[in-house]
Each structure stands twice: as C-alpha cells, then as structure tokens.
Amino acid sequence: MSAAPPDARTATVPRTVYIEFEEHQVAVRSDAHEVLSGLEGMYSAMVVPEGTHVVRTLVVSSHGGAYRITGDTAFQIADGSLTDVLRCLRFSVIQAMMQARPDLLWFHAGAAAADGRAILLLGPRGRGKSTLIVGLCARGWTYLSDDVIPLNPTSSRAVPFPLTPARREFPGQEMPADWLRSPNKVDVPLSSGGLCRHPVPVGALVFPRYRMGAPARLSPCPAAEAAAELLQHCWNFAEYGKAALRRLCDLAARVPAYHLSFSNGDLATELLALLRLRVAPSPGGKRDSVGAR
Amino acid sequence: MPPDAATTRPARRNGAEEHRLDDEVLLFVPSSEQAFTLNRSAVAIWELCDGIRTIEEITEELGQCIGRSRTALLTDVIQGVTRLYELGLLELR
Numbered sequence: 299m300s301a302a303p304p305d306a307r308t309a310t311v312p313r314t315v316y317i318e319f320e321e322h323q324v325a326v327r328s329d330a331h332e333v334l335s336g337l338e339g340m341y342s343a344m345v346v347p348e349g350t351h352v353v354r355t356l357v358v359s360s361h362g363g364a365y366r367i368t369g370d371t372a373f374q375i376a377d378g379s380l381t382d383v384l385r386c387l388r389f390s391v392i393q394a395m396m397q398a399r400p401d402l403l404w405f406h407a408g409a410a411a412a413d414g415r416a417i418l419l420l421g422p423r424g425r426g427k428s429t430l431i432v433g434l435c436a437r438g439w440t441y442l443s444d445d446v447i448p449l450n451p452t453s454s455r456a457v458p459f460p461l462t463p464a465r466r467e468f469p470g471q472e473m474p475a476d477w478l479r480s481p482n483k484v485d486v487p488l489s490s491g492g493l494c495r496h497p498v499p500v501g502a503l504v505f506p507r508y509r510m511g512a513p514a515r516l517s518p519c520p521a522a523e524a525a526a527e528l529l530q531h532c533w534n535f536a537e538y539g540k541a542a543l544r545r546l547c548d549l550a551a552r553v554p555a556y557h558l559s560f561s562n563g564d565l566a567t568e569l570l571a572l573l574r575l576r577v578a579p580s581p582g583g584k585r586d587s588v589g590a591r
Numbered sequence: 592m593p594p595d596a597a598t599t600r601p602a603r604r605n606g607a608e609e610h611r612l613d614d615e616v617l618l619f620v621p622s623s624e625q626a627f628t629l630n631r632s633a634v635a636i637w638e639l640c641d642g643i644r645t646i647e648e649i650t651e652e653l654g655q656c657i658g659r660s661r662t663a664l665l666t667d668v669i670q671g672v673t674r675l676y677e678l679g680l681l682e683l684r
Binding site: 520521522523525526529530536540543544547550551 | 608610612613615616617619621624626627628629630
C-alpha cells in the first residue's frame with residue numbers, strides 16, 4: 299500500500315447526530331468522527347435516527363486537532379480541544395432543550411425511580427449525585443438522570459433526561475474545586491431495561507454532601523429549607539416567574555426531604571434504598587433520621 | 592451596637608414573598624433573588640415586627656405566648672431582630 303502524498307487531504311463526509319428530549323431534537327453536524335462519537339456516548343439513550351422537530355442545529359468543524367462550534371449557542375468555542383468541545387456540546391444541548399421546554403422547571407439534580415416514585419438528589423457538582431444514582435440503579439432502580447432533571451411543576455413529575463451517567467474516578471478523596479472542573483469522570487454504560495421512560499411523581503428530595511470520614515446519615519430537612527434548596531438548584535427559576543416559587547413550596551410541603559452526609563457511597567446508597575419503602579405508600583409521612591457507619 | 596430595645600420599632604420590609612411551610616417560613620426577596628428560611632423562633636419574632644411594637648413590646652408578647660420572662664428573652668429577641676436587619680429583611684424605625 300502506498301503512502302498518501304504529503305499534500306493530500308482526506309475528506310470525511312459530515313454526519314448529523316440527533317439528540318431528543320420529549321419529541322424535540324438538537325442536531326449536531328460534524329465531519330469530526332471523534333466529536334460525534336463522544337456526543338453519542340454522552341447522550342447514548344437520547345440519540346434518535348432523525349429529526350422531526352429540530353429546535354437547534356450546531357455545527358462542529360475541525361482544523362488540525364482544534365475544534366469550532368457554530369450555531370445558536372451561548373457556549374461558543376473557537377479553538378478548543380476535544381474535551382472542550384464535548385463539554386460545550388453537552389451544555390448547548392441542555393440549554394437548547396431548556397429553551398424548547400420553558401414550561402418545565404430545570405434542576406441541577408439526579409434522579410432514580412422505584413415503585414413508581416422518584417428520588418431527586420439535588421446539589422452542585424462534587425456532592426456525589428452520580429455515584430449515588432449509579433448505585434441505586436445497580437440495586438434495581440430505574441434511571442432518569444445523574445445531572446439534569448426537568449420537573450413538570452403542575453404534576454410534580456420528574457421527566458427523564460437520561461444523559462449517560464458519569465461517575466467520578468477515584469471516589470473517596472477530598473475534592474478540591476479545580477479537580478472538580480477537570481474531566482475525571484468515566485461513563486457508566488446504561489442498559490435499556492434500566493431506563494425510566496416516563497415522567498414519575500417525586501417521592502423524596504435528598505440533598506447529599508460528601509464529607510471525608512463522615513458516617514452515612516440521612517436526617518430530615520425542614521420543608522422551608524428544602525424549598526430554598528430547590529430554588530437554589532433550579533436553573534430557570536427566574537425565567538419561570540413567580541408561580542415557580544409557589545410550586546416549589548408546594549412540592550417541599552408534600553414530599554419528605556432529607557440531608558444525606560456520607561463518605562462511603564455504598565452505605566449511602568443503602569440508606570437511600572431504604573427510602574423506597576418510606577416514600578412509596580404515603581408522601582409527606584413522618585420523617586425519621588436514618589444512619590449507618 | 593445593638594438597637595435600643597425600648598425605642599426601636601422593627602418593621603418588615605415590603606417586597607418579600609412569604610411562604611409558610613409547617614412551622615417555618617420561606618422568604619423570597621425578588622429584587623435580590625435571595626431566599627431565606629426562618630425557623631419557628633425567627634418566625635415568631637418576624638410576625639411581630641410591624642413597625643408599631645418596640646423590641647421590648649415584642650419580647651413581652653413572645654414571653655406571654657411561651658411562658659418565659661421578658662428578662663430571659665430580651666437578649667435572644669435583640670439578636671434575632673439584629674440578624675433579620677443584617678439580612679435586609681427588616682428596617683429599624
């Protein structure tokens with residue numbers, strides 16, 4: 299086989315990947331195979347073969363190992379690495395879906411469901427949401443998301459947004475802020491049977507916090523504090539308007555809420571799994587502390 | 592310097608949205624987009640801050656409700672009022 303001459307250019311046929319949420323699609327077109335492959339990995343459960351209601355089109359071009367995104371996105375990138383461009387695409391898709399569905403309240407949260415009810419884990423990055431959600435799914439819960447949860451405020455149902463869960467490597471260490479920003483997460487494969495396909499009523503709110511050496515402990519969170527936490531982790535609260543606050547307060551008043559501190563993800567997941575029994579029959583029931591070492 | 596309990600009349604600032612949840616309250620201030628939660632003790636003080644009662648009178652009323660003397664409560668009420676003022680939720684008249 300002869301080598302290509304030095305001035306030869308290889309042409310790759312551009313391809314479009316469609317990512318769907320609630321019958322809305324974002325189209326990402328690129329001739330960079332590695333970008334589309336990374337995107338498909340990130341959104342594996344949300345990729346569809348074609349777009350019937352495309353709400354946003356993004357184009358990624360590649361020039362000698364650097365990437366550029368064009369299209370209607372707030373996350374512009376002109377000369378980025380593959381990691382940069384994938385991060386931008388991740389947020390651009392979420393942003394496009396949020397704009398397509400402003401009737402939903404969008405939370406920085408993970409969720410898993412059992413017995414027809416979902417537990418929402420809310421908090422900023424580094425709190426252990428992904429680790430706990432993946433742990434619950436390994437125990438038979440169905441997966442809604444590990445990072446983004448849209449909530450129908452009228453029905454208080456969490457809508458699946460099944461980004462491929464990504465678990466942080468080397469859990470169990472203290473996590474400095476700059477480390478949290480680095481790309482140190484690994485995708486956890488999803489089985490199609492483990493996906494939650496339909497919106498599910500919220501059965502409990504949990505605010506996790508990883509603390510070095512802390513025993514796993516669930517303690518009740520007062521409703522007013524839960525409402526404030528919901529507000530804090532809601533991305534489109536301001537756009538949604540005044541009604542959002544009332545809806546969030548209603549939810550916090552009806553659904554039990556807990557703080558979860560932990561250092562061992564397995565023990566913490568066991569505690570959360572116990573909530574399955576508590577939240578299924580009667581939401582808003584008595585809230586007890588649960589602990590494990 | 593703590594407010595003068597005999598003459599200061601704390602008043603809730605306008606504009607905060609109040610949502611009662613169990614025996615606590617969520618306050619949301621739209622202008623600053625800040626939310627605050629008040630526990631039961633703070634709610635009791637908050638509800639009496641009408642710009643008419645002085646801190647001493649608020650203390651007196653609270654004491655009657657919970658069966659404690661004004662002397663025992665006054666420091667706590669001053670601290671509570673001061674904290675709510677520092678958060679921008681009260682004005683002191």
